[in-house]
Amino acid sequence: MSGVLISVVVFNIVMALVVSLVFVPVLVWMERRVAGFIQDRLGPNRCHIGGVRLGGLVQSFADMLKLVFKEDFRPGAVKEKMIFTLSPVIVFVTAYLSFMVIPFADDLRIDGKTYMMQALPIDFGLLWILAFAGLGVYGLMLGGWASNNKYSLLGGIRAAAQVISYEAVMGLSLISMLIVYGSIHLGDMVRFQGQLIWGFIPAWGIIIQPVAGILFIITAFAETNRAPFDIAEGESEIVGGFHTEYSAMRFGLFFVGEYIAMGAASALIVTLFFGGYQIPWLNTTVLKDHIEMIFIAIIIILPITSYIFARWIKKNNVWLEEGDVRNKETRWLIIGLIGINVLVVLPLVVFLLFGIGENGTNISVVLLQVMTFIIKLLMMNFFFIWVRWTLVRFRYDQLQNLAWKVLLPIAIINVFLTGIFVVVLGV
């Protein structure tokens, strides 16, 4: 194994870790702040380390510490101890594994060799994700059953019924996408979305197949047990559902697993319908041909946006008490911003002056695409959170009616029409 291969593999695995595990505190923070703003309050913003609050992000680390150090309590009524302990692990592991096949960037070419930018370089990524989306529900079901509690059992049964119904619709909406893309390799799908329709519209999945896109987003909400489909833990009816009897880090694993599943669903939606790592109108070839112009654009735009952002911080980030340690935060943040600017702009200037070579061009394209993917992922996660705090929860019968009487016929008709169109147009 060459050094390049090892570093690419390590980079991909670290990326998978970052966008799944490291993003969890960020997502929890986003959830609480967005909920706060939607409900016309502020959300957590006081917790700090040496004065640095990062807009409340530090609160997530405090929450995590609390979960880790809580007493690990298991009710005496729980008889199947092994299954009780295993079920949060199942939820966590399956959610984490489904991140493994998401392409973070286009295939990287170094010295004539091509490297797939996925943590697990396989070309049947979509099937892999479907498999682990289906396995994740075992955690909820078994957790609910092993808790030996009526409410938990109800939560587990609800989770199972919901996943069975929505998996069918999810599969059918994916089939119409498979007909369009002609591949189950997620990398091929994203490459397809780098094209332009009629020369000016990006050929994103949501534009080619809006019906399938909406169906898939709805079913992804149901598969991840997010509101409005969170009847498995409907706290107004069945206490906490499947996790009623869980506490401390056992509950923490369920909690983290839920956010990783949300991240994985967002990543899949971005990959299938929103162009994945593609920057709109700038696919990989265009990026490679115009890399110097892009460097110049970054050198100009980054300092300007940083300046506006710093002004905004200075105006808004004020702690009313004089002499409080949190008043020093603004200075730290601005120093950090200037540091980031120097770290990005200086190398770019050096590259512009001395040239970057082919490998350098490829690597910088990959880095740009990774950044794009992360931004899109965060936007999709924001959408998930936005929906949770906007819509109310479905009743159980409404949920099943929606799946079987509305979504399933639409999905079947969509597959049928897509097939006819593809054959008639001969694409």
Added chain:
Amino acid sequence: MVDIVFIVLALFAIFGGLGMILFAQPIYCALSLIVCLVALGGIFALLSAPFLFMVQIILYAGAIITLLLFIIMFLNIKDVNLPDEPNKVTTIFVGAALLIPFNILILKAFSTLPNKPMHILGKDFGSIHSFGIELFRGWLVPFELISILLLAALVGAVVYARKGSVDG
């Protein structure tokens, strides 16, 4: 390396199958069945058949057993409701002993098979592309017949379910 993985997977499959038969509590049986099916899927992956491996996990481990577990949980069987099995171990041993001659017959049949190369086929053998080409060129009629059979089964299930609710 491949041999070690195969042996581990095979052991998992065998113990999963045994657990499926031996456990008294139905939910443990279902879980053992999952272990068995996932291990079988792993063996498919070893034999360079990634499509079969994924289908095994999506359909059997993901969908069918979920339905099975759902029904078991829905019935919520208590320990007192389970049947008494006083001579379980003896019955199993006698049954296994009775099957030994049959096993010997199967082993003999294996030994008479002609010699063929027993190595794992290449990477393209079980990929989704070659599998699809084979299925829709060589086996199209059986494939469509099976789908009609499944459709008939589906209609039959709906008819039976409706009958029950109308008659009360």
